[in-house]
Amino acid sequence: MAVVHKREIEERLNLPVENQKSLVITPLLEEAEVLGEKSDCDAVDLRLGTYFLLPQVPPQPFFFPSQTFAKSSHFRVHVPLGRYLVVPAHQTVLGCTLEFLKLPDDFSGQILTKSSIARTFMVIETAPWIHPSYRGSLTLEIANVSNTPLLLYPGRFIGQLILLKLSPLEEPEKPRKLAGTYLGHVYPETPKFNDPEEDLRRIGVPQSEFKDPGKPWWREPETKLENKLNISRSKSAPVRRVPKAPTKPG
Numbered sequence: 157m158a159v160v161h162k163r164e165i166e167e168r169l170n171l172p173v174e175n176q177k178s179l180v181i182t183p184l185l186e187e188a189e190v191l192g193e194k195s196d197c198d199a200v201d202l203r204l205g206t207y208f209l210l211p212q213v214p215p216q217p218f219f220f221p222s223q224t225f226a227k228s229s230h231f232r233v234h235v236p237l238g239r240y241l242v243v244p245a246h247q248t249v250l251g252c253t254l255e256f257l258k259l260p261d262d263f264s265g266q267i268l269t270k271s272s273i274a275r276t277f278m279v280i281e282t283a284p285w286i287h288p289s290y291r292g293s294l295t296l297e298i299a300n301v302s303n304t305p306l307l308l309y310p311g312r313f314i315g316q317l318i319l320l321k322l323s324p325l326e327e328p329e330k331p332r333k334l335a336g337t338y339l340g341h342v343y344p345e346t347p348k349f350n351d352p353e354e355d356l357r358r359i360g361v362p363q364s365e366f367k368d369p370g371k372p373w374w375r376e377p378e379t380k381l382e383n384k385l386n387i388s389r390s391k392s393a394p395v396r397r398v399p400k401a402p403t404k405p406g
Contacts, residue, residue, distance in 0.1 A: 160263065160319040162197045176289075178261050180258035181317075181367055198317040201270065202253045205293060206310040208233050209250035209344045231246040243278075243300040250344040251280075252293040254311065259290045259319075260367060266318040267294055273314055277302035279394060288322065295344045320393045 168179035181200060184190060190201055209230035230250060235241045243249055259265060267288035277316055280296045296315065299307050308314075353366045 157202065157320050159195070159295060160196045161319050164321075165319065166191055166198065173258070177260045178258070179260055179264065179319075181255050185254075186366040190338070196305045199268075199318050199349060201313045202255050202267065202294070202315045202317050204296075204308060204310050204312055205252040205254040205344075206235055207343045209346060210236075210286065211248065211372065219348070222351045231269075232343065232406060235304070235310050237306075237311045238309075239370060240309045240321075242305050242307055243298065244305050245300060245303050248297065248299045249308075249348070251296045251314075252344040253296065253299050253315070253341075254293075256293050256342060257286075257290060257317075259286060259288055262322045262324075263319050264288050264322065265290075265320065267296070267315045268318060270313055270316055274307060278306055292341045324329060 165179065169176065169181065169184075171178035173180060181202075187205070189195060195201070209232055211229060212231050233241075241249070253267075266281070266284045267283060267286065268281050273280070277297045277300065279301055286294065294315075299309070312381065353368075356366060357363065
């Protein structure tokens with residue numbers, strides 16, 4: 157696997173879109189700057205999109221990685237070009253690239269923070285890997301790890317796309333149907349989970365051993381021996397009778 161040079165990137169961009177080896181990056185604004193002589197020979201700069209997912213307070217004081225919690229963990233906001241979004245210190249948001257990508261079947265990629273952005277202590281590449289044949293905008297996990305609020309302006313450069321070429325196979329694979337958890341979206345996507353009970357059941361964890369955080373589980377069921385001991389104690393324990401208070405003469 158080797159990093160793809162800018163010349164091959166340009167060649168792939170000029171292939172017909174229906175070609176499996178073609179690369180699509182759209183809209184490619186200021187193409188002369190992004191792919192020109194002064195640009196990096198091994199990367200393509202990507203811009204910040206206009207849609208964000210902001211975290212909201214969950215219904216319970218923790219995040220439970222399940223189907224229900226994932227849907228209620230964020231709410232979407234739109235920040236038009238020319239406006240900005242404030243990210244408080246030590247807070248996170250989900251954004252996406254302005255560009256829509258189509259990767260060839262022999263390219264994978266990485267999205268990395270531009271060095272000028274990283275020096276403001278803004279991090280975007282917490283989940284950077286992009287698989288071959290990916291389609292869609294890239295969701296960016298944006299974290300402000302500085303001690304001051306930072307402003308995000310949609311439309312500005314925020315990351316660099318590094319493309320890598322897979323080693324050729326002796327026998328080419330047959331074309332496969334596109335599939336993936338995050339495929340074809342144009343907005344930032346919330347995390348997608350199965351219910352943990354289902355995931356653990358697949359590897360042999362019985363339902364009786366699963367601890368649901370929404371239900372009390374710290375008091376284990378009593379064993380038969382404990383039940384017998386509790387019954388015997390209740391039978392042998394003396395019964396104390398509270399004396400009646402004397403009645404006053406009327």
